[in-house]
Amino acid sequence: MGAQWKTKIKETTAAAKGRIFTKLAKELMVAARAGADLDMNSKLRMVVEQAKKASMPKDTIERAIKKGAGLLDEGVTYEKVVYEGFAPHRVPVIVECLTDNVNRTVTNIRMLFRKGQLGTSGSVAWDFDHLGMIEASPQTPGADPETAAIEAGASDLEAGENGVTLFYTAPADLDAVARALPAHGFTVHSAQLGYRPKNPVTLGDAERAEVEAFLEAVDADDDVQNVYVGLAG
Numbered sequence: 001m002g003a004q005w006k007t008k009i010k011e012t013t014a015a016a017k018g019r020i021f022t023k024l025a026k027e028l029m030v031a032a033r034a035g036a037d038l039d040m041n042s043k044l045r046m047v048v049e050q051a052k053k054a055s056m057p058k059d060t061i062e063r064a065i066k067k068g069a070g071l072l073d074e075g076v077t078y079e080k081v082v083y084e085g086f087a088p089h090r091v092p093v094i095v096e097c098l099t100d101n102v103n104r105t106v107t108n109i110r111m112l113f114r115k116g117q118l119g120t121s122g123s124v125a126w127d128f129d130h131l132g133m134i135e136a137s138p139q140t141p142g143a144d145p146e147t148a149a150i151e152a153g154a155s156d157l158e159a160g161e162n163g164v165t166l167f168y169t170a171p172a173d174l175d176a177v178a179r180a181l182p183a184h185g186f187t188v189h190s191a192q193l194g195y196r197p198k199n200p201v202t203l204g205d206a207e208r209a210e211v212e213a214f215l216e217a218v219d220a221d222d223d224v225q226n227v228y229v230g231l232a233g
Contacts, residue, residue: 023225024051025064026078026098032068042175046191053189076100083109085119087211091201092124092230099223112218127230128195132174134167135160136186143185152180164189168196197230208233 028051031044038045044065051061066072078098083106087093093116099105110118134154138145145165149157154167154177165186169177171193178191203211211231219227 019220019222020054021056021060022222023098024054024056025060026225028061028064029068029076030078030080030098032065033070036065036069036071046175046178049188050190050192081105082121083113083118084121084124085113086117086124087214087229087231088116089201089203089207089211091116091203091211092127092197093215093218094124094128094195094228095218095224096226096228097221097223098225105223108221108223109218112214112221115214124230125195127198128228129198130171131155131194131196132169132171132177132191133194133196134169134174134178134181134191135164135189136167136181137162137164137189138185139182139187140185145186148181148184148186151184152177192226194226195228197228200230200232202232 024047027047028044031041031047034043035041036044038048048061048065063072067076078100079102081097081099081102083095083097085093085095095109097105097109136148145157145159145167148154148165149167152167153173154169155173156168158166158168160166167177167181174191174193178188181188208231211229215227215229218224
């Protein structure tokens, strides 16, 4: 985690990969409500890129888009709900869900937060910045992240894991910056709106392990799309 804005769970099993595809399919369906044309729908275009990088089958991507755009008879309507609260040791957490049954989701979230504390809307959001977030890595030798950030229009950046740079943008600039970065020597791996902690909490190893176990349990819920946490290091 550390500089990352969401929990990073190592996905090694077929079941775990299926869970990723399910989450991506929901994102595709929700984004496709604004239209199935990628050139006219920047949000859908970004989710499609994420799905491709996750090796999601092309026909699965196309079917999810058609369902979301109302081009198929079958269809499920997903609603976005956001929960705020604290993990163990008062670590602030924001949980984004996409659900077709809010009652089921809130019941599950309440159960998951028994080891923490579920808050009300706004209880921890003040301690995060809502930003565009782009993961990208150099595709050409000597590509400089700081120069790329300035030229592409990013507002900030920080080093991530395995040579990845995290570029931050104003929410309205996310798509433009993501499309500009390749011209400055960077391959974009993901681009989304999310939450960056303002005052991440520092914990010892034992306490950190407890928080990470809590976050993994939350992230594993079928309705949970993203988990943002104010945890340092």
